[in-house]
Amino acid sequence: MKIGMIGTGWFADMHCDLLEQMEGVQVAAVCGTSQAKAEHFASQRRNAASYADVEEMLEQEKLDAVYICVPPFAHGAIERAVVARQIPFFIEKPIALDEELPAQIQHQLQQSGLITSVGYHFRxxxxxxxxxxxxxxxxxxxxxxxxxxxxxxxxxxxxxxxxxxxxxxxxxxxxxxxxxxxxxxxxxxxxxxxxxxxxxxxxxxxxxxxxxxxxxxxxxxxxxxxxxxxxxxxxxxxxxxxxxxxxxxxxxxxxxxxxxxxxxxxxxSNPYIKENEAFIHAVRTGDTQFIRSTYADAILTxxxxxxxxxxxxxxxxxxx
Ligand SMILES: NC(=O)c1ccc[n+]([C@@H]2O[C@H](COP(=O)([O-])OP(=O)(O)OC[C@H]3O[C@@H](n4cnc5c(N)ncnc54)[C@H](O)[C@@H]3O)[C@@H](O)[C@H]2O)c1
Known part of the structure; x- marks a missing residue:
């Protein structure tokens, strides 16, 4: 499975570390706020391509799923681009700064039935x-x-x-x-x-x-x-x-x-391993029963x- 990582900070790194330990999972591409940051981050990941633009990454790469690990202010265009291409996504909490943006994304999602998972790891x-x-x-x-x-x-x-x-x-x-x-x-x-x-x-x-x-x-x-x-x-x-x-x-x-x-x-057990395994299993098989926090549910939080x-x-x- 080919994963695209959006964000090159602390938690993008944490998720990459866990993903790379999973059988058959590869962090194939990384997108940061600059080419230099993405390249630096990608250099620690075997064969990962680096991008400074989300649209470009999604156009160039054939990704099975995307991780969105960016701060609250940076949400919006990323999710729209990912949902428009029908790519399942894992997104770190909180999902936005407000409640209007998630409502718009959810409207887009409702028509697609796309697999989503949110990083409320306490669950x-x-x-x-x-x-x-x-x-x-x-x-x-x-x-x-x-x-x-x-x-x-x-x-x-x-x-x-x-x-x-x-x-x-x-x-x-x-x-x-x-x-x-x-x-x-x-x-x-x-x-x-x-x-x-x-x-x-x-x-x-x-x-x-x-x-x-x-x-x-x-x-x-x-x-x-x-x-x-x-x-x-x-x-x-x-x-x-x-x-x-x-x-x-x-x-x-x-x-x-x-x-x-x-x-x-x-x-x-490590809850971060469990949430990553639940998402990857869902993308691989279509079986979403182990995902405990979806985008629709996170909207209520x-x-x-x-x-x-x-x-x-x-x-x-x-x-x-
Ligand atoms: N579930 C948890 O336990 C947990 C723990 C830590 C962080 N988080 C969440 O993860 C998210 C990121 O936190 P962090 O600690 O990694 O922050 P960070 O500051 O270390 O990294 C944020 C990254 O986002 C990148 N970024 C910002 N806008 C971008 C854009 N438009 N496109 C691509 N990349 C962009 C920045 O360049 C940076 O690499 C936050 O929402 C935070 O709440 C969750």
């Missing part, structure tokens, strides 16, 4: 799998989610028009995990502020603290809070408060706590982040 963790099992038969009252850490230093991340801010860019993983395990969100209310990062770094326009209250269709309530003003990463994850005790899922696994008992189920942004701006709750 592929052993912890999320175990959590779904542990939730059976419980009454969920409330969930508290967090993404508390430092600010990624890549230039685009600090700009609101580059990343969309922490809740949309990073905390989206927790929002998606909330949806995946507890169901849909019906209303959000957000308060955010820029307290510190603009005083120590140039050009920071994203808020560095925020808290979002969410109502769920099930009747449960949730809060997801984030900060990127810490000197080092603190914690991220989701705590779920139920009639049978607390379930806490994070990067390490899931812990179930009740009176006198704490049981931790540690993650054993994206809507929550954009609603939170609107709520923070207006000071009012937003009904979804």
């Amino acid at each position: 592929y963790t052993d912890g999320a799998e175990k959590l779904l099992e542990l939730l059976k038969g419980r009454t969920v009252g409330m969930a508290l989610g967090t993404w508390l850490g430092d600010m990624p230093r890549v230039a685009w991340w600090r700009k609101q028009e580059g990343s969309g801010g922490q809740f949309l860019e990073q905390t989206t993983h927790i929002v998606d995990l909330l949806r995946y395990t507890l169901g849909e969100v019906t209303e959000v209310y957000a308060a955010t502020a820029l307290r510190h990062m603009n005083t120590i770094e140039e050009g920071v326009t994203v808020d560095d603290v925020g808290t979002v209250t969410l109502k769920l269709a099930s009747g449960a309530v949730a809060n997801i809070s984030n900060t990127c003003m810490l000197p080092k990463s603190d914690r991220s994850g989701l705590q779920i408060y139920t009639d049978l005790g607390v379930l806490e899922v994070n990067h390490n696994g899931v812990t179930a706590s009740t009176v006198g008992q704490n049981v931790t189920y540690h993650n054993q 994206q809507r929550i982040a954009t609603a939170a942004l609107r709520s923070a701006q207006s000071g009012l709750p937003v009904v979804l």
Whole structure:
């Protein structure tokens, strides 16, 4: 299988490393923002051709699938070009800065039935799998989610028009995990502020603290809070408060706590391997059952982040 990689950054590299370990899979072409960057990236990949233009790569190469690993601001023309040529694609989260662009892409996709997969990797963790099992038969009252850490230093991340801010860019993983395990969100209310990062770094326009209250269709309530003003990463994850005790899922696994008992189920497998294998299997065979996040589903996660942004701006709750 011939894969085209769009983006030459950190996560394009991570996906290439995993793809190259798969039987019969080759990263055949790479597209970056300049020929020099693409060539440098491609030089580490055996026989990969390099391009500075997505249309040109898609015209010249016969690709079985494309990976889109670019920052939030760079979405749009890439997806349109890929969908127009009916090439299945894996796309890193978040899928855009807003919700209008994904709606347009989805309209284009609906007519094609193209295979898509989105990099919401928490869904592929052993912890999320175990959590779904542990939730059976419980009454969920409330969930508290967090993404508390430092600010990624890549230039685009600090700009609101580059990343969309922490809740949309990073905390989206927790929002998606909330949806995946507890169901849909019906209303959000957000308060955010820029307290510190603009005083120590140039050009920071994203808020560095925020808290979002969410109502769920099930009747449960949730809060997801984030900060990127810490000197080092603190914690991220989701705590779920139920009639049978607390379930806490994070990067390490899931812990179930009740009176006198704490049981931790540690993650054993690599979720990134699982999400890549699920996508490649789907493209190879047409069997999409192992893909846990499609483009259509990711739109629903994206809507929550954009609603939170609107709520923070207006000071009012937003009904979804
Ligand atoms: N799922 C995860 O755990 C996870 C982890 C890290 C990053 N990501 C996501 O992956 C995406 C990329 O992040 P990153 O860390 O690789 O960023 P990065 O800054 O390291 O790399 C971004 C790359 O995109 C390229 N790019 C920008 N516009 C382009 C265009 N129009 N055409 C081709 N290339 C273009 C840049 O040249 C750069 O190589 C982000 O959306 C991020 O949220 C996901």
